[in-house]
Amino acid sequence: MPSFMRNAGEIWRCANLYRLEEYEEYGIGSYQDSYIADICAHPGVTQEQLSKLMYVHKSNVARQVASLEEKGFIERRADPADRRSLLLYPTDKALAARGKIREVHTAWLEKLFEGFSAEERAAVSAFMDRLAENAKRASGRGGER
Amino acid sequence: MPSFMRNAGEIWRCANLYRLEEYEEYGIGSYQDSYIADICAHPGVTQEQLSKLMYVHKSNVARQVASLEEKGFIERRADPADRRSLLLYPTDKALAARGKIREVHTAWLEKLFEGFSAEERAAVSAFMDRLAENAKRASGRGGER
DNA sequence: GCGCGACTGTTGCGCCCGCAACTATATGAT
DNA sequence: ATCATATAGTTGCGGGCGCAACAGTCGCGC
Numbered sequence: 628m629p630s631f632m633r634n635a636g637e638i639w640r641c642a643n644l645y646r647l648e649e650y651e652e653y654g655i656g657s658y659q660d661s662y663i664a665d666i667c668a669h670p671g672v673t674q675e676q677l678s679k680l681m682y683v684h685k686s687n688v689a690r691q692v693a694s695l696e697e698k699g700f701i702e703r704r705a706d707p708a709d710r711r712s713l714l715l716y717p718t719d720k721a722l723a724a725r726g727k728i729r730e731v732h733t734a735w736l737e738k739l740f741e742g743f744s745a746e747e748r749a750a751v752s753a754f755m756d757r758l759a760e761n762a763k764r765a766s767g768r769g770g771e772r
Numbered sequence: 773m774p775s776f777m778r779n780a781g782e783i784w785r786c787a788n789l790y791r792l793e794e795y796e797e798y799g800i801g802s803y804q805d806s807y808i809a810d811i812c813a814h815p816g817v818t819q820e821q822l823s824k825l826m827y828v829h830k831s832n833v834a835r836q837v838a839s840l841e842e843k844g845f846i847e848r849r850a851d852p853a854d855r856r857s858l859l860l861y862p863t864d865k866a867l868a869a870r871g872k873i874r875e876v877h878t879a880w881l882e883k884l885f886e887g888f889s890a891e892e893r894a895a896v897s898a899f900m901d902r903l904a905e906n907a908k909r910a911s912g913r914g915g916e917r
Numbered sequence: 918g919c920g921c922g923a924c925t926g927t928t929g930c931g932c933c934c935g936c937a938a939c940t941a942t943a944t945g946a947t
Numbered sequence: 948a949t950c951a952t953a954t955a956g957t958t959g960c961g962g963g964c965g966c967a968a969c970a971g972t973c974g975c976g977c
Contacts, residue, residue: 630897630900631881631896632787632877632881633806634901634904644935656962658964673926674926675925681778684965684966686926686965686967693927709973710972711926711971711973712924735910736777738907739906739907740903751903756779758896759779759783761886762783762884764883765790765880765883767789785965788964829934829935830955830957834955835934838957854942854943855942856941856955856956857954
């Protein structure tokens with residue numbers, strides 16, 4: 628499969644372009660939707676935890692979260708029990724945007740998997756889980772980032 | 773498949789991290805290997821053609837190709853038949869690096885597809901072709917970029 | 918208590934991407 | 948021949964990522 632990585636990159640970049648357009652009037656960057664979604668799903672997470680959850684370097688979490696706070700999507704409160712940590716909470720604005728994010732996400736998957744049967748979709752999903760597992764192991768960083 | 777895009781992103785970023793490490797002493801950026809490989813495979817391509825071939829915006833081709841020329845991996849010659857175009861040719865340095873690039877690429881795929889049978893690998897490959905096709909169509913830009 | 922190592926978060930740096938605006942060249946219609 | 952349009956490439960801007968170095972905080976052993 629000489630072109631696997633090429634295809635993967637194209638899919639990845641197309642997904643970002645698609646989402647960027649859809650979010651245009653929401654002021655959400657193409658990658659920020661995941662941050663919003665995860666913070667909505669885990670209110671009170673720390674940036675460190677979010678970094679591991681999203682498998683993204685903590686420096687990016689710091690920047691994206693600062694940007695989202697500035698735009699009013701989330702709120703950062705110091706953890707009273709551990710003043711090093713910042714707890715992340717979604718604002719109403721984030722909760723309102725979550726519907727749109729879900730919508731865009733499912734619409735994208737629908738387009739992406741057009742022509743795939745339910746069995747094929749399940750198969751791809753299972754393959755991707757295994758591949759992601761292998762990728763993390765092979766890149767050196769176990770579950771870190 | 774709620775996590776398809778998450779997995780895709782992780783695989784994509786892990787692949788870049790892995791290759792970046794492997795190429796460290798060659799002075800090749802994590803994305804430049806594709807440019808070198810494609811220019812070796814198609815000596816004399818124009819930047820415009822390469823842009824379509826790699827499905828990357830032409831501005832990036834201009835920058836990456838300028839960087840590769842500066843590092844001595846490729847050569848740009850004006851097309852005598854059309855002075856707008858620049859024809860790209862690999863240098864000996866690129867041809868020498870190509871072996872390493874192939875090696876890293878197959879080693880990565882080997883790690884990525886660890887535990888996959890030949891049939892499964894073929895299935896994934898076929899799925900990815902279809903998905904990439906759908907992605908390009910869905911992102912608006914037919915085959916452009 | 919005190920101090921050293923571990924942990925959380927921030928910032929500067931470099932790399933890569935896409936878009937829009939620009940220059941230069943080529944082509945086609947008048 | 949001339950001028951409008953199309954094409955090839957370049958550059959400034961903004962966005963995202965990873966790494967390394969740094970600051971503040973916690974915790975444990977002494």
